[in-house]
Amino acid sequence: MFSAERILAIRKSKGFSQELLAEQSGVSLRTIQRVEQGETVPRGHTMQALATALDVPLDALLTMPAPVAEIAIAPAEPVAAPTSLPAAPPLAAAPTTSLHLPADPNVLQLLNLSALCLLVFPFLNLLVPYLLWRKHRHDTVHADEVGRRVLGFQVLWQVASFFSYLMVLLLQAAMFFYFGVALKGVFLGVFVLTYLVNVVTVGYNQWLLRQGRLDIYPVRL
Numbered sequence: 001m002f003s004a005e006r007i008l009a010i011r012k013s014k015g016f017s018q019e020l021l022a023e024q025s026g027v028s029l030r031t032i033q034r035v036e037q038g039e040t041v042p043r044g045h046t047m048q049a050l051a052t053a054l055d056v057p058l059d060a061l062l063t064m065p066a067p068v069a070e071i072a073i074a075p076a077e078p079v080a081a082p083t084s085l086p087a088a089p090p091l092a093a094a095p096t097t098s099l100h101l102p103a104d105p106n107v108l109q110l111l112n113l114s115a116l117c118l119l120v121f122p123f124l125n126l127l128v129p130y131l132l133w134r135k136h137r138h139d140t141v142h143a144d145e146v147g148r149r150v151l152g153f154q155v156l157w158q159v160a161s162f163f164s165y166l167m168v169l170l171l172q173a174a175m176f177f178y179f180g181v182a183l184k185g186v187f188l189g190v191f192v193l194t195y196l197v198n199v200v201t202v203g204y205n206q207w208l209l210r211q212g213r214l215d216i217y218p219v220r221l
Contacts, residue, residue: 004038006061010054011036025053026105026142028212045142045214052141053103107132107140109209111147112216115154115202118195125154125198142214152219153201161194 011021018036022029027042027049034040035050042050051058111132118125133147168187175181205216 003062004036008036010056014054021053025049025103026212031212049103103141107136107143108146112150112206112209115150148220149217152221153217156219157198164190164194
């Protein structure tokens with residue numbers, strides 16, 4: 001079970017301020033304040049980010065259940081103990097799983113903003129995020145997940161935009177062929193609209209990342 005007291009105690013023992021922990025973990029300062037005050041229960045990815053920034057196993061932030069006291073039952077008659085017993089094999093230590101990757105919110109934000117390279121040249125919204133994702137997915141916490149979400153949206157946007165442009169061209173051709181009417185400015189309007197949707201979506205999800213949220217974009221690769 002999540003323990004606000006453990007997070008607070010570990011943070012102070014490490015000499016971290018709330019501001020420094022927010023910077024190192026990529027979790028917003030307001031979220032850390034609410035977590036330490038017990039006002040909210042952090043999600044799994046937030047717990048992992050805090051554990052990574054504090055350099056402790058994830059289970060160090062959890063309250064372990066108290067052991068149940070054993071009830072001793074006296075035997076009805078004394079039983080003679082055997083002269084020798086085989087030695088019990090030593091218990092293997094339970095493996096501790098911890099994600100030993102540095103937290104760098106700047107990398108995550110750069111991954112998202114790199115999609116705006118589309119404004120420089122077509123398809124750079126796929127190429128640049130892909131190269132950054134390949135570079136940082138194994139050396140920065142959450143970079144793999146954020147990169148997949150950024151690329152997933154850009155692929156979906158690219159496909160949707162292509163079919164939008166194709167439908168407009170077919171509509172223009174049909175109107176000119178059957179009615180002799182040229183639809184001026186329609187293609188340019190759709191083109192600008194699709195680019196505007198991309199820019200606004202990237203900006204909105206950039207704001208979510210700055211708030212320490214990782215649930216960005218509805219799709220992922």
